[in-house]
Amino acid sequence: MYRFLFVFILLSCCSTCQHKHTALFVSKIKPLVSDSRTQAKLVHPPNDCADKMNYIPDAAYPDHFPMRYLRVNFHIMRKGDGQGHFNEEEGVAYVQDMMKLAEGKLNSNNPMNLPPGNNIPPPLTKYRYVLTPDPARSNDDGIYFHNDDELYYMLRSGPHKNIFDRKVYDKYGIQKDTVMNIFIMADHADSLASKTYKSHWYGVGLGAFNKVSSGYSRMKKARAKNDISRLNYHRYSACNNLNHEIGHSLGLQHTWRGNDGCEDTPNNPNCWNEKDPNKSNCATLASNNVMDYNTYNNAWSPCQVGLVHQKFSYLGAKNRASTRKYLLPVWCEFNSKRTISISDQIIWNGARDLEGNIEIQKGGELTIRCRVSMPPSGKITVFPGGRLILDGGILENACGEKWLGIELADGTNPDLAVVAIGTPVIKDVVHEVSVE
Numbered sequence: 298m299y300r301f302l303f304v305f306i307l308l309s310c311c312s313t314c315q316h317k318h319t320a321l322f323v324s325k326i327k328p329l330v331s332d333s334r335t336q337a338k339l340v341h342p343p344n345d346c347a348d349k350m351n352y353i354p355d356a357a358y359p360d361h362f363p364m365r366y367l368r369v370n371f372h373i374m375r376k377g378d379g380q381g382h383f384n385e386e387e388g389v390a391y392v393q394d395m396m397k398l399a400e401g402k403l404n405s406n407n408p409m410n411l412p413p414g415n416n417i418p419p420p421l422t423k424y425r426y427v428l429t430p431d432p433a434r435s436n437d438d439g440i441y442f443h444n445d446d447e448l449y450y451m452l453r454s455g456p457h458k459n460i461f462d463r464k465v466y467d468k469y470g471i472q473k474d475t476v477m478n479i480f481i482m483a484d485h486a487d488s489l490a491s492k493t494y495k496s497h498w499y500g501v502g503l504g505a506f507n508k509v510s511s512g513y514s515r516m517k518k519a520r521a522k523n524d525i526s527r528l529n530y531h532r533y534s535a536c537n538n539l540n541h542e543i544g545h546s547l548g549l550q551h552t553w554r555g556n557d558g559c560e561d562t563p564n565n566p567n568c569w570n571e572k573d574p575n576k577s578n579c580a581t582l583a584s585n586n587v588m589d590y591n592t593y594n595n596a597w598s599p600c601q602v603g604l605v606h607q608k609f610s611y612l613g614a615k616n617r618a619s620t621r622k623y624l625l626p627v628w629c630e631f632n633s634k635r636t637i638s639i640s641d642q643i644i645w646n647g648a649r650d651l652e653g654n655i656e657i658q659k660g661g662e663l664t665i666r667c668r669v670s671m672p673p674s675g676k677i678t679v680f681p682g683g684r685l686i687l688d689g690g691i692l693e694n695a696c697g698e699k700w701l702g703i704e705l706a707d708g709t710n711p712d713l714a715v716v717a718i719g720t721p722v723i724k725d726v727v728h729e730v731s732v733e
C-alpha cells in the first residue's frame with residue numbers, strides 16, 4: 298500500500314461555474330527511489346541554502362523571484378535655528394527626487410565595466426525602496442525634519458569627527474525595528490564659512506541606519522546660476538550616494554580592494570571615471586559598480602545581488618546581520634496575480650517568499666531544495682504530466698498563518714506527481730502532508 302500516494306478527496310463547487318471539480322490534496326509523499334527516470338537526481342552535492350550564489354534572480358523567469366521592498370524613512374537634519382539646509386518643501390522634493398532616481402538605477406542595472414571585456418549579463422536587482430510613514434503619527438509621510446545644534450552635521454575628520462557616531466539614530470530613529478532610517482546630514486557651519494570648502498558626497502551605512510551628505514550647498518549654487526547640467530550632476534550624485542550607503546547596510550562592501558566576498562567584482566584602481574588624473578589605468582579599469590567611488594554607480598554584479606537577497610531571506614543566530622526585518626512583508630498576503638506557472642525544468646536552490654500559488658503544468662518539474670514560504674491560503678497544484686520534487690527543503694508559511702497544501706489536478710498520476718528526496722519539512726499547512 299505504500300506504493301501509492303494517499304490523498305484526501307474534497308469536493309468543492311465553484312461559485313462562478315456550473316460543474317463540480319475534484320480537488321485532491323496530497324497527504325503522504327513517498328521517496329524518490331522507485332523512479333529510474335530520475336535516479337540521477339539522487340546523486341548530487343548537498344545544497345547550501347546560505348550560499349549567496351543561490352539567490353541571483355534568473356532573468357529567464359523573473360516572476361519566480363518576487364520583488365523585495367525595503368522600508369525606508371528620511372530625516373533631514375538642520376541647525377537649531379532650522380537654517381542652512383532644506384526647508385520642508387525643498388526637503389520633501391529632494392527626497393522624492395532622490396528616491397525616483399535611485400529606483401531608476403535599480404530598475405536598469407547595467408553590465409559591469411570590469412573586468413575589461415566582461416560579458417556577464419547584469420542580473421535583475423529585484424529590490425526597491427518604499428517610503429514608510431509611521432502609522433502611529435498623524436499625517437506622516439516618512440520624511441522628518443529635526444533642528445539640533447549638536448547633531449545636524451556629519452564630519453569625516455577633525456576634532457568634531459562624528460561620521461560613525463550613532464547618536465543621531467539613537468535620538469531620532471523612528472520605527473527602528475522595521476524601517477531603515479536614513480539621515481540626510483548638513484554641512485558643518487564652520488565648513489560652509491570657509492571660502493575654499495567644497496562639500497563632497499559621502500556617507501556611512503551602518504545596518505539599521507545610514508547617514509548621507511546632501512550636497513545642499515552645491516545644489517543651491519548650481520540653482521542660483523541656473524546651471525542645469527551641474528544641478529543634474531548633483532541630483533544623480535545624491536541618488537548614487539544613497540544606493541551605495543544602502544548597499545553597505547544590506548551587506549555589500551567596497552569592491553576595489555578585491556576582498557568584498559564576490560569574485561565577480563575585481564579589485565581596481567577606484568577611478569572616478571576613465572579620465573581620472575589621480576589614478577593609473579583608468580582608461581581601461583574604471584569601474585561602474587555601485588560599491589566603488591565612481592561617477593556611474595549603475596552596476597550591481599550577480600554576486601552582489603545574490604548576497605543582498607540571501608540576507609533578505611533569513612533571520613536567526615547564523616544570520617545576525619539579516620536585513621529581513623526591514624522588508625515590507627508582501628508575502629504575508631495572498632495575491633492572485635502572483636501565481637507562478639512552471640512548465641520547464643526548474644530548480645530552486647535558494648529560499649523564496651511567495652505571494653501567490655504555484656501551478657506545475659504538463660512537462661513542468663519544480664525541484665525545491667531550500668525554504669519556500671507559501672502565502673496564507675496559497676497552494677501548489679500539480680497538473681497531469683507535471684511534477685514536484687521536494688529535495689530536502691522546507692515548505693511553510695513565514696507569517697504564522699496556514700497555506701492550503703499540495704493539490705493534484707484532475708487526472709494527475711499521484712504516483713509521479715509529488716516525490717521526496719531526503720526529509721523535506723512541510724508545515725503550517727491545512728491539508729497536512731507527511732513524508733514516508
Ligand SMILES: [Zn+2]
Nearest residue numbers: 541542545551
Ligand atoms: Zn562606501
